[in-house]
Amino acid sequence: EVQLVESGGGLVQPGGSLSLSCAASGFTFSNYAMSWVRQAPGKGLEWVSAISGSGGSTYFADSVKGRFTISRDNSKNTLSLQMNSLRAEDTALYYCAKNYGDYLLSAFDIWGQGTMVTVSS
Amino acid sequence: EIVLTQSPGTLSLSPGERATLSCRASQSLTSSYLAWYQQKPGQAPSLLIYGASSRATGIPDRFSGSGSGTDFTLTISRLEPEDFAVYYCQQYGSSPTFGPGTKVEIK
Numbered sequence: 001e002v003q004l005v006e007s008g009g010g011l012v013q014p015g016g017s018l019s020l021s022c023a024a025s026g027f028t029f030s031n032y033a034m035s036w037v038r039q040a041p042g043k044g045l046e047w048v049s050a051i052s053g054s055g056g057s058t059y060f061a062d063s064v065k066g067r068f069t070i071s072r073d074n075s076k077n078t079l080s081l082q083m084n085s086l087r088a089e090d091t092a093l094y095y096c097a098k099n100y101g102d103y104l105l106s107a108f109d110i111w112g113q114g115t116m117v118t119v120s121s
Numbered sequence: 122e123i124v125l126t127q128s129p130g131t132l133s134l135s136p137g138e139r140a141t142l143s144c145r146a147s148q149s150l151t152s153s154y155l156a157w158y159q160q161k162p163g164q165a166p167s168l169l170i171y172g173a174s175s176r177a178t179g180i181p182d183r184f185s186g187s188g189s190g191t192d193f194t195l196t197i198s199r200l201e202p203e204d205f206a207v208y209y210c211q212q213y214g215s216s217p218t219f220g221p222g223t224k225v226e227i228k
Contacts (some may be wrong), residue, residue: 061216
């Protein structure tokens with residue numbers, strides 16, 4: 001069964017850092033680009049970042065560029081998102097999503113259940 | 122950034138009726154790189170349509186997508202009880218963006 005399981009969410013103060021992880025199973029992880037998409041409480045979806053299957057190419061939304069880093073470990077089938085200088089507006093449910101192919105720009109055919117990040121003092 | 126506008130915001134229909142959802146892009150999309158998702162309360166989104174008109178794996182044929190350029194449509198031919206949800210369009214011809222969603226509710 002194809003599955004994505006996120007972890008690492010929690011409560012963090014403004015200006016703080018947090019690292020999210022996503023464990024993938026049921027498919028050849030290195031063959032696919034992966035993304036993070038977030039959803040603020042009661043709001044719509046916002047794409048955050050993508051990384052190619054090899055990890056050699058990354059892409060970020062302007063809202064997080066310079067603050068967030070995306071990486072992957074293909075030996076462990078794990079995707080990560082390092083979030084620094086967090087702001088209240090980063091509060092959201094963060095989904096890990098599998099891209100449809102090894103394309104940074106893609107639809108997302110598999111989603112995890114999400115991990116909640118709350119930025120508040 | 123390509124802005125997507127969805128209409129209507131809410132669609133009130135009865136089971137068995139036809140649903141027509143619209144998604145309009147602020148500029149023409151490259152190669153119809155447009156997807157549709159369904160999201161039910163408390164669940165992650167699920168992919169319905171990609172490439173404007175191709176159904177994702179396991180999606181029933183009552184769901185169909187059409188359109189090109191700046192105007193796209195998701196049609197649900199006959200609403201089943203499990204189809205009442207929020208639907209989002211997404212473009213991926215450039216930095217991905219989502220529309221604000223259309224809620225399909227039971228009338």
